Amino acid sequence: MRPKKLAGATSGHFTKEQLEEKQKEEEVLYNYDRLNFNEVPNGVVPGAVGEWKRIANFIKDLPISELDQQTVIRYCNYSYLYDDAMQQLVAEGHVIEGKKNPLVDVVNSYSKELKVTASELGLTINSRLKLVKPTEVEKEKDDPFGDMLGGG
Structure with missing residues (x-):
């Protein structure tokens, strides 16, 4: 079974009813208490x-709840440990x-x-694509290479 994507990130062909059902399922994600980033928890x-x-x-706009607190703490701690170990590695x-x-090996483990x-929290490109549908970037009008390739 494929991992689910949020309705706003799907690009497949869905009926109106299917999209409504998908959105109802997603609303549940926002029923949990939002993680309060104003207070740094003890584990950090x-x-x-x-x-x-x-x-x-x-x-802050993702459906990150208090249930995800330990994952966010782990991410922050490993980020710090990675940076610290990398600085030591560069020095030595x-x-x-x-x-x-x-x-x-320590750096690789971290x-x-x-x-x-990062993937669990939507901090990687691939995990964000499952949460948010990327908008098409408007092509520059004065693109000489695009003109040569017929995209002008």
Whole structure:
């Protein structure tokens, strides 16, 4: 079974009744208490507070509820840990005494966790496409390459 997409992100051919049903299903997502980004929860490590505040502006309109709090906390913490480990790796180098720096594995592990949590929260391009249908970008009228290709 394919993962569901929000009605506004679908591009298939649906009847009016199917779209109405889909929208009714989605309304349930907004029945939960919205996650309050004005208060930083206890689980956010001190270095991750900036990321908590930063992403609040980007995901506040998504159906992120109090139920998602732990996922947001994980994302913020892993973001901080990844940045910290990457800075250490850059300072030490990826090879130490002829061997791979153990921080390479740490950075890779944090990167994987970030990828999973970012996707769960709609922070990746692919996950956003499941939430919001991209609008067509209007083609520039003075496009010499487009004219050459017949798109003029």
